Amino acid sequence: MYIGVDAGTSMTKAAAFDDHGRVLRVVAERTQLLNPRDGWYEQDSDEVVASVTDVVRRLVVDIGEPPALIALTGQGDGVWPVDGDGRPTRPAISWMDARAADVLREWIDAGVADSAFRRTGNVFFPGCPAPVLAWLDRNEPEVLDRTATAAYCKDVVMQRFTGVRATDPSDASLPFLDPHTRVYADDVLEACGLTHRAALLAPVVEPCPRGALLPEVAAQLGVPAGIPVTAGPFDLPASALGAGVTAPGDGNLIVGTTLACQVVIDELDTSGEPAGLTLAYGPRGRWIRAMPAMVGTAALDWVLATIGEKHVRVNEFLDASPPGARGVTCLPYFSPAGERAPFVEPGARARYDGLTLQTDKADLVRAVCEAIAYAARHCFDAAGLRGGVAVCGGGIKSARWLQLFADVLGRPVRVAPKEEIGAYGAVLAGLAAIGSPVDATEWAEDEVVVEPDQTRTSFYAEGFEHYRTAVELARKGWKS
Known part of the structure; x- marks a missing residue:
């Protein structure tokens, strides 16, 4: 039995898999996303570690046997400052945080952000570790002085579970890793004014950090000490791996809090407008060429909450409003930190257009669902999608919205069949890292494939051009 853990932004989930890759059980526990000030989003590292401990312990009790592996993945970006023992020196600053927006604007104006993208293939955004670290260095230097590691989420759990201080190449990629040598790029650190903080970056271990469960943690979990624990890749590439997206040109769409569109590449091109990861x-x-738009299902959540409705009615609303939402359109940039893919604009904001007294709730829901699908196509176009698309995430529970994605993308989408695809990807990576790789094709399950409707695809092709025009006009306004 293998346990995969995905420590997300608001939920920690753990899934137990048998020796054929079948899901035995999934347990989850909510964690708090703190909002101490407008635009600030933080998390308690101790609470996240405790949530991982709890879900693993519950799985062990439910299954009745210890795991042969605990494989960790989780949210990326942000900064999780910890001391030498992995204990927090301040609350973690989330990837959703906007406090470093002024630092980012300064770097954009000075050309620092552009040069870093040309070097590493990664854009900066307010919740990216580079501007967050610079903000901390300017505003809370005493915190960094007593910090041993500017860590990532899963790596905090790894250190507390095993004592290993390390990160994997996927998390380290953003923003300081040389993509070819997989070592930190000193010139990028220097350009960001962070050379004196280089010691805060954890060692990079390929393919991912490995360790053994500490006795005190094993006692809390009710399992023997020494069980192998691995950390990585983080949730975006872990989901791609779990969805079986491995061939160059193929894509993975994650319809979650973040709308993540990612494509496997084997040639690195950092020309053109800086965008994505x-x-x-x-x-x-x-x-992985990743275009993680700041808002996915969170935009729909906001609309449903504002009109006083629940997710169970999404299919009903999509049936009640025709394609095009009776002339109502939406730009889905609801994050207070703006947007990071397929363009970077800290000032990006959402809006509805075409509203009249005859607009109803169904039109509002359809318009935002169409807008998010258009954003996915925008991201995939920028990432270089050439092949098939595997889709996963909470948003695909709506069959009508899933069909809408196929229609807007104009290509079939296959639904990843396993629950907790990120945790599954972490298990696949973890088994390979400890020298026990499995043939993922033997663990594969039957997939559902949703074909696009050609009539609607033609309609949405025109709608997408209108969307792109609206975005370009809006960007001029955001910049001013």
Whole structure:
């Protein structure tokens, strides 16, 4: 039995898999996303570690046997400052945080952000570790002085579970890793004014950090000490791996809090407008080109809450409003930190257009669902999608919205069949890291494939051009 853990932004989930890759049980526990000030989003590292401990312990009790592996993945980006023992020196600053927006604007104006993208293939955004670290260095230097590691989420759990201080190449990719050598790029640190903080970056271990469960943690979990524990890749590439997206040109769409569109590439091109992330993925010379838009299902959540409705009615609303939402359109940039893919604009904001007294709730829901699908196509176009698309995430529970994605993308989408695809990807990576790789094709399950409707695809092709025009006009306004 293998346990995969995915420590997300608001939920920690753990899934138990048998020796054929079948899901035995999934347990989850909510964690708090703190909002101490407008635009600030933080998490308690101790609470996240406790949530991982709890879900693993519950799985062990439910299954009745200890795991042969605990494989960790989790949210990326942000900064999780910890001391030498992995204890927090301040609350973690989330990837959703906007406090470093002024630092980012300064770097954009000075050309620092552009030069870093040309070097690493990664854009900066307010919740990216580079501007967050610079903000901390300017505003809370005493915190960094007593910090041993500016860590990532899963790596905090790894250190507390095993004592290993390390990160994997995927998390380290953003923002300081040289994509070819997989070592930190000193010139990028220097450009960001962070050379004196280089010691805060954890060692990079390929393919991912490995360790043994400490006795005191094993006692809390009710299992023997020494069980192998691995950390990585983080949730985006872990989901791609779990969804079976490994061939260059193929894509993975994650319809979650973040709308993540990612494509496997084997050639790195950092020309053109800086956009998206370039994450180490598997062997050297292969990457994930990720376009994680700041808001996915969170935009729909906000609309439903505002109109006083629940997610169970989404299919009903999509049936009640025709394609095009009776002339109502939406730009889905609801994050207070703006947007990071397929363009970077800290001032990006959401809006509805075409509203009249005859607009109803169904039109509002359809318009935001169409807008998020358009955003996915925008991201995939920028990432270089050429092949098939595997889709996963909470948003695909709506069959009508899933069909809408296929229609807007104009290509079939296959639904990843396993629950907790990120945790599954972490298990696959973890087994390979400890020298027990499995043939993922033997663990594969039957998939559902949703074909696009050609009539609606033609309609949405025109709608997408209108969307792109609206975005470009809006960007001029955001910049001013």
